[in-house]
Amino acid sequence: MADEITPLIAGNWKMNGTSASLAEVARLAGLLAAGERPRCMVVICPPATLLAPLTAIAAPGGIVTGGQDCHPLPNGAHTGDIAAPMLVDAGAQFVILGHSERRADHAESSELVRSKAMAAIGSGLTPIICVGETEAERRAGDAERIVTSQLEASVPDDWGGRGIVVAYEPVWAIGTGLTPTAADIAQMHATIRQRLVDRFGAGGAGVPILYGGSLKPTNARDILAIENVNGGLVGGASLLANDFHAIISAV
Numbered sequence: 304m305a306d307e308i309t310p311l312i313a314g315n316w317k318m319n320g321t322s323a324s325l326a327e328v329a330r331l332a333g334l335l336a337a338g339e340r341p342r343c344m345v346v347i348c349p350p351a352t353l354l355a356p357l358t359a360i361a362a363p364g365g366i367v368t369g370g371q372d373c374h375p376l377p378n379g380a381h382t383g384d385i386a387a388p389m390l391v392d393a394g395a396q397f398v399i400l401g402h403s404e405r406r407a408d409h410a411e412s413s414e415l416v417r418s419k420a421m422a423a424i425g426s427g428l429t430p431i432i433c434v435g436e437t438e439a440e441r442r443a444g445d446a447e448r449i450v451t452s453q454l455e456a457s458v459p460d461d462w463g464g465r466g467i468v469v470a471y472e473p474v475w476a477i478g479t480g481l482t483p484t485a486a487d488i489a490q491m492h493a494t495i496r497q498r499l500v501d502r503f504g505a506g507g508a509g510v511p512i513l514y515g516g517s518l519k520p521t522n523a524r525d526i527l528a529i530e531n532v533n534g535g536l537v538g539g540a541s542l543l544a545n546d547f548h549a550i551i552s553a554v
C-alpha cells in the first residue's frame with residue numbers, strides 16, 4: 304500500500320442490524336484495545352437507525368462511523384430519505400455513495416451520485432464513492448470502460464479542500480465468495496489511480512482506493528497487499544467482530 308495514504312477498512316452493514324448488534328461493536332472495540340494499534344482507520348457504516356448509538360460505543364475505541372447514502376439536498380419534502388447534515392448530527396464522518404445495490408435497486412445514476420457527493424462534502428462528510436462492473440460487463444471486456452465512466456461522472460470536480468475515497472467493488476464479487484484475480488484488481492486500481500491523477504494531480508494521488516467484494520479474513524492479507532489497494536470496503540464479514548478484526552489486523 305502507498306506509504307503516504309492512511310489505509311482505511313470500512314464495514315458496510317447494509318440493511319442489517321438492530322440494537323442487539325451494538326454488542327458486536329463493543330466486542331470489536333475490546334479486540335482493538337487488547338491488540339496492537341491498528342495500522343488503518345476503522346469505519347463502520349450501519350443502518351441510519353444505529354448511527355448515533357453505534358457512534359457512542361465506537362468512538363472511545365477510535366472507530367468512526369458513516370452513513371450508507373444521503374440526499375443531494377440538506378432538508379425538505381423527501382419522505383424516507385436522509386440528508387447529509389442529519390448523518391453528521393448522528394455522528395457520521397463518512398458516507399457510502401453510489402453503491403451498486405443503490406445503483407441497481409434505486410436506479411441511481413452517476414450524475415445523482417455526484418450531486419450526493421457534493422452535498423456530503425458540503426456538510427463535512429467524506430464520501431466513499433463506489434464503482435464497479437457487472438459480470439456481463441466484465442465478460443464483454445467492458446470492465447475498465449464502465450468503471451472509468453462511473454468514476455468520471457460520480458466524482459465531483461470540487462472537494463472543498465476535503466478528501467474523498469473511491470471503492471472498487473465488482474458487482475459479481477459482492478456477497479458471492481468470488482473475487483477477481485490479484486492481477487485484475489491491480490490493473491483496475493492502477494487505472495483508477497491514473498484517472499484520478501490525470502484529473503486531480505497530487506490530490507488524486509492521495510485518494511484512498513478501497514477494494515470491496517467478498518473480502519474475508521482468508522483473503523484480506525493478499526488483497527490488501529496489492530499495489531494501489533489502500534484498504535477495503537467489507538460487507539458480510541464486517542457484521543462479526545472476529546472477522547472484521549481479522550481483516551483490520553491484515554493491514
Ligand code: 13P
Binds near residue numbers: 478480515517537
Ligand atoms: P461483501 O463483503 O458481503 O461481498 O459485500 C461487499 C460490499 O458490497 C461492501 O460494500
